[in-house]
Amino acid sequence: MGWLRRLLSRERLEADLDKELRFHFEFQVADKVRSGIPESEARRLTRIEFGGIEQIKEDCRERRGSMWLESLLQDVRYTLRRLGKAPGFTLTAVLTLALGIGATTAIFTLVQQVMLQSLPVSRPDQLWRIGDQPRCCNWDGYSQNGDGEPSDWSLFPWEAYKLFRANTTGFQDLAALQAGNLSLAVRRAGTSGPPDTANGQYVSGNFFQTLGVSAWRGRLLIDADDQEGAPPVAVMSFHAWQEKYGSDPSVVGSAYQINGRAFTIIGVAPAGFVGAKMVNWGMPDIWMPMTTEPMLFGTTARLKNTRVDWLDLIGRVRPETNPKALQAQLQSELHGWLAGHLADMSPQEKAVWQKQTLRVSPGGAGFSGLRRDYSEGLVLLMVTACCVLLVACANIANLLLARGLRNRQQTAVRVALGASRGRLVKNALLESIALSLIGGIAGMAVAWAAARLILYLAFRSASQTSWTPVQASPSTPVLLFALGVAMLTGVIFGIAPAWMTSHAEPLDALRGANREVGGGRHWAQKALVIAQAAVSLVLLSAAAMLGGSLHNLEHQKFGFDPDGRYLVSINSLLQGNHKQEQLVLLFREIQDRLSAIPGVRGVSSATYAPMTGTQWGHDIRVQGKPEPGPKDEVFADWTRITPGFFDTIGARMLAGRAINEDDNGNTRHVAVINDAFAKKFFGNQNPIGQHFGPAPVRNAGTYEIVGVVQNMHYVTWGFRDPARAMYYIPEAQTAHFDQPDLQSDELWSQNLYNIVIWAPGHPANILTQVKKALAEVDPNLVIYDVQPYSRVIQGTFDQQNMIANLTWLFGAVGLLLAAVGLYGVTSYGVEQRRSEIGVRMAVGADRGAVVAMVLREAFWQVAIGLGIGIPAAIGAGYLMASQLFGVAPWNPLLLAGTTVLLGSAALVAAVIPARKAASTDPMHALRSE
């Protein structure tokens, strides 16, 4: 611990060093005096022989082991003192940095949680999932590819899960969880009033055990709970327990009615554990054993249906398991399972069953829909934020350079007095790092606020019925990231000034001239401004492209008219009060009651309405057409509607008639198809009067086509894809299918989830009146949401909106910083050239000429910046092409616009110093020389 002792006794050491050298000096003088030289002359000679005493001392200190720490402490103190003496500079630098670091950290907060985080379970590295695609929520049939190609399996039926679990030795434990969401109505036994809505998820009994999670309260599910005939139990998530039940301990062990059936809540999952699925819809509030599914769904249950793939599988592998071998084993098990269902397969499925594949993938992060949905956007934002940070760095580097130039004389004196260059460079870097660390701390506050804002912008549409497992509060990795970024930026923007310091010439100080010498330093400043201009242009043009893309998305032709329309989301089945056959009457009544509200011109219901995020579909067969080949795509979406649907939503009929009151249980089964369906299956033929039905071919006669309606964009994705084929069938007709999965869909679809209301001219209190009317029809009806249709569409583009807004914000900050940078460099240049300008004016240059001269120089920098920025912006456009809708990466108009914007900002930034230069008084300028 010698260095520590030396550090603590620093003052004594310093005094000793001084005393030792002074002794030497005096001895030498005395020797000279003895040899006959007069004392004053002896002193002078000795001083010359000695050279720089401070330099010797510094060398001695460096030889001592404590030097690094001792000088570091000294330098830190010195740095803080220097920063404190320049509050304006420090404040500007810290604020700029706080913005840059804050923006980057805010985005990283989300990147870390969405893209990097593992599940909060024990040993997430041992978890592997079967499948590698982020699929949702149900797939029908023995293939997971709509067009009959062999596919990569990611979802499985229960039977296959049981088979894998029993036979795969590589897994210590294999769990299954429902890939989709289960809408629940929960009510404590013995209470009345409307039930709570909740999201449920079916899991296998060993789900929690496989993940290695233990209960917060009570106990979690075990295999014994997941047996047919076992008493129905469920586990609540910590989030739901806290948010919906106020952490009430009596929840555990109590009886609840879940969708009308009695369940006991046996426990609460631990805090922080939100399940194995990360999505921004339907995070599970309640986990229930798989085997309770038939109890809730009766004839529509999927549990024993081998044609329905609805489970995600995740397992904990044994330590020595080789993933490749595991995958091979699972693949052969899948083939074995498929081979047992040949009789049940369609010809297309039979053609490819041996080629079906399956892959295992690391499961430590669970099944992240967020990762799939948000990665691209987040990466884009991360890049943008880094650009802003770079612009900020350039600004501070510029500030430091200007400061360094101003302090040049001081630096030169310090070099002359014996300060080592290494220590000067270290000092300069230390100053930058101190600045960036203070900026980083301020940046954390910015990051926290910004992350909250981003979460609000990105996920506000989800907040009504669900929540998103992403938090704004910083975690340890985020703090480390911010610290790392702060250090890194400190070094980045500190390098130029430090380099400059290391080249300070002591002679400059002796010369005493405060004149601009050597263009090199000035050049560094200009290069920074050029870089800033280029980066700002890229940011602005990216923002403009994303903004244009968002506008195009929101204002595209959806094929229906959202104006004056409202969307109601309900669930009539949850309480189990409505028998299937009563549903038609229920919706009849709802329609009548809502139509009576003043201002309402139309009401109609559907299994799902456009842009609600739902999509049902299957392969179809057209009567009289040959069986499609294995490669033919014969997929169509479908929904059930009540009469008047097309008028209510504002879609035009192209041929035939719409569905009306006469299409009921007593008449032939009809369907209205959309234009894309007509083109896809009938080409130029007249589709009216033709028959079709869901595959297999024996159902081909199920529906008679009575009309063609225009295409509506129904799904919330694929806006660049051609319109999807779709058909509409009446709520009041029920077909009968032999295939259990079709039959299940047929019944299930009669539970209409959406009501569309057409009430133009914003009638007062429409939302309250709708809710009131619905409660009057049935107080047990679960109402999730009533919102204007335009808001529904906006909600679809929340993510794009968030990205475009943030990019605009980043672009604006970048532009502002670049303008400040240009202003700084230009006014510094003007200050340096004051005497030159004075001379020019003295010999006849007028104010205009001086302004032009200053502006010319500023604009050269901006022009070079544009020269680099424009190609870069075009390149960035191509990189972002996948995020753009209806905006070409090469967009001259848009580029011209951003160039003008940047140019105007630069003009303002340069005119101020130019005018100041022009007001130089020649006499004054010359006299100060």
Place this chain on the structure above:
Amino acid sequence: MKKTDDRFDLPQGTLDLLIMRVVSLGPIHGYAIAQRIQQISRDALQVQQGSLYPALHRLEYKKLLSSRWKPSETGREAKFYELTSKGRTHLKAETENWTRLTDVVSLILEGTLEGI
């Protein structure tokens, strides 16, 4: 600072060796070390303060030298350096090294090079 023809630069590390040798003769302060080296070398070597003191401090840090303040011949307190036992061993080894090295170097430089 000025160099005359009969003075020359010391090879790297040699100064340490010279200092240790001088110090090995008994406790001595910095100024006397410089004087002694100059004297012994018959003015061929003049050790600058800028090299001497950093070297002394380095040797002290490496625990080859120890130091003590005591009155000097003029009565003023001076910092006297002494060789530690570690320094003694080090000096012995380094001196042997040096002798071997100079023998080998002169063997080559002054030899007849018949072997080639």
